[in-house]
Amino acid sequence: MSNPAKPGPILEACNLFKSYDEGRIEALREVSVSIQHGEFLAISGPSGSGKSTLLQLIGGLDAPTSGEVYFEGSLLGSAIDLDTYRAKHVGFVFQAFHLMPTLRAIENVQVPMLALKTSADDRVKRAETLLMEMGLENRMGQYPNQLSAGERQRVAIARALANSPSILVADEPTGNLDSVNSARIMEMLTGIQKKHGMTLIIVTHENDIAEMAPRHIRIRDGRVES
Numbered sequence: 001m002s003n004p005a006k007p008g009p010i011l012e013a014c015n016l017f018k019s020y021d022e023g024r025i026e027a028l029r030e031v032s033v034s035i036q037h038g039e040f041l042a043i044s045g046p047s048g049s050g051k052s053t054l055l056q057l058i059g060g061l062d063a064p065t066s067g068e069v070y071f072e073g074s075l076l077g078s079a080i081d082l083d084t085y086r087a088k089h090v091g092f093v094f095q096a097f098h099l100m101p102t103l104r105a106i107e108n109v110q111v112p113m114l115a116l117k118t119s120a121d122d123r124v125k126r127a128e129t130l131l132m133e134m135g136l137e138n139r140m141g142q143y144p145n146q147l148s149a150g151e152r153q154r155v156a157i158a159r160a161l162a163n164s165p166s167i168l169v170a171d172e173p174t175g176n177l178d179s180v181n182s183a184r185i186m187e188m189l190t191g192i193q194k195k196h197g198m199t200l201i202i203v204t205h206e207n208d209i210a211e212m213a214p215r216h217i218r219i220r221d222g223r224v225e226s
């Protein structure tokens with residue numbers, strides 16, 4: 001779990017550039033952002049502006065074309081490799097949930113723990129605890145297609161928390177949900193952030209969601225606007 005007392009930012013992105021298609025698409029240009037331990041940051045901007053690309057670089061899902069990302073002062077891809085960083089320090093929540101359709105809810109939550117070689121007993125206990133915290137004690141044995149959209153996203157949040165990451169990144173976490181479920185998911189994410197002192201980074205194009213965050217940056221044409 002994160003340690004809010006640690007000095008310095010938890011994440012520091014320095015002068016990030018990311019291009020695709022052999023440089024034909026410049027998704028990010030000269031983006032620098034510093035994120036503190038326990039901070040809740042929202043990133044918004046128009047479609048195609050580079051929000052998801054920035055989240056992928058911060059979350060270690062991809063590497064920048066140039067520039068650096070530091071986690072607690074360690075350069076990603078150098079002092080700490082991306083697999084280790086993702087497995088130990090980052091939990092991911094996506095708009096489309098990305099659950100494994102052939103696994104039950106309780107099995108989906110255990111997937112990240114396999115990478116850290118957690119024992120089977122500990123995996124099951126941890127998954128049960130997390131699913132209970134998400135209010136899913138009666139849905140643990142269900143497959144994703146037997147769950148509502150809101151329930152699927154709660155399973156995905158439980159999975160994101162499996163390895164007690166210090167950073168939770170969420171890419172349009174309410175994008176596939178109605179307003180009631182959106183409000184519930186946001187309540188859960190912000191509750192987790194406060195309770196565990198986690199760093200929460202949310203990409204959203206919805207203003208009312210972005211405004212829940214104490215800090216909000218906007219991206220336009222691959223650059224930070226404010």
Ligand SMILES: Nc1ncnc2c1ncn2[C@@H]1O[C@H](COP(=O)(O)OP(=O)(O)OP(=O)(O)O)[C@@H](O)[C@H]1O
Binds near residue numbers: 025026027046047048
């Ligand atoms: N893997 C990829 N290959 C080629 N181009 C890509 C790739 N991923 C993103 N892009 C392009 O990079 C730019 C930024 O995309 P990105 O997904 O980061 O934007 P976004 O702000 O998250 O958009 P949206 O709100 O529509 O999800 C877009 O022009 C997009 O088409």
